[in-house]
Amino acid sequence: MEPPDDKTVRFQINGRSHEGTRGESLLAAIRRHGYEVPSLCYHEAVSPYGACRLCLVEVKRGRRQKLTTSCNYPLQEGIEVFLDTDRVVRHRRTILQLLLAMAPEAEELRSLAAEYGVEDTPFVTDEEHADNACILCGLCNRVCNEVVGAHAIAFAGRGLHKRMESPYDDVAEACIGCGACVFVCPTSCIGIEETEQMRRILKWHRDLPMQKCAACGRPFAPTFQIMHFADKIGVERSHFDRCPDCR
Numbered sequence: 013m014e015p016p017d018d019k020t021v022r023f024q025i026n027g028r029s030h031e032g033t034r035g036e037s038l039l040a041a042i043r044r045h046g047y048e049v050p051s052l053c054y055h056e057a058v059s060p061y062g063a064c065r066l067c068l069v070e071v072k073r074g075r076r077q078k079l080t081t082s083c084n085y086p087l088q089e090g091i092e093v094f095l096d097t098d099r100v101v102r103h104r105r106t107i108l109q110l111l112l113a114m115a116p117e118a119e120e121l122r123s124l125a126a127e128y129g130v131e132d133t134p135f136v137t138d139e140e141h142a143d144n145a146c147i148l149c150g151l152c153n154r155v156c157n158e159v160v161g162a163h164a165i166a167f168a169g170r171g172l173h174k175r176m177e178s179p180y181d182d183v184a185e186a187c188i189g190c191g192a193c194v195f196v197c198p199t200s201c202i203g204i205e206e207t208e209q210m211r212r213i214l215k216w217h218r219d220l221p222m223q224k225c226a227a228c229g230r231p232f233a234p235t236f237q238i239m240h241f242a243d244k245i246g247v248e249r250s251h252f253d254r255c256p257d258c259r
């Protein structure tokens with residue numbers, strides 16, 4: 013049977029027929045149909061990057077069946093997807109061990125690993141990552157670039173020395189302190205501190221003074237963030253003199 017229109021495709025998940033949109037992320041389609049596939053570097057608000065490799069599935073197209081990451085695999089007509097084959101589970105366990113070597117204390121990672129019976133890692137913990145638990149998933153960078161538009165942080169170095177950091181690992185001057193990267197980081201390794209006077213984004217060495225509401229005096233957001241958003245949406249900066257409650 014032909015699919016109903018150009019955009020809609022039919023495909024199978026674990027032997028059951030489903031429909032999705034041509035070219036959409038296979039992971040998104042799988043989840044929309046109620047199946048679970050783990051991921052640490054995927055977020056629907058930003059482009060997929062394929063870094064953590066936890067979203068592995070097997071895809072059969074014609075006579076060929078291969079292991080692939082699903083977050084950055086564009087959905088196609090007629091593919092058959094297998095979520096939990098022995099090969100998938102075996103590879104996923106190894107990936108979890110590798111990630112645990114990078115971030116042995118990260119809670120979300122540890123609990124995901126435990127679901128696969130992985131409590132520890134045989135791999136040597138990378139000293140460069142030992143104190144910051146970054147798994148190089150790139151989510152912070154993509155959120156900062158694609159959603160916030162601040163372009164404050166980036167990957168630096170190569171191979172074993174690759175890391176996510178502020179320019180020259182110095183103060184991220186372009187960081188507006190919105191906290192979006194902190195929110196999406198799967199290992200909670202960026203760090204944010206807030207006082208009445210200051211919001212501090214620890215990993216990017218960025219301190220931002222807080223704006224106090226002209227009416228109630230409550231600090232409600234970093235001044236720099238407010239100016240950035242006011243300019244972006246084209247309203248007077250004075251519109252943000254008051255907090256949302258007093259506006």
Ligand code: SF4
Binds near residue numbers: 187189190
């Ligand atoms: S807190 Fe700074 S680095 Fe993080 S998303 Fe916001 S602007 Fe970007």
Ligand code: SF4
Binds near residue numbers: 149153198
């Ligand atoms: S800091 Fe967090 S979000 Fe950014 S690359 Fe590292 S693990 Fe991913």
Ligand code: FES
Binds near residue numbers: 051053061082084
């Ligand atoms: S979620 Fe697909 S590689 Fe990380």
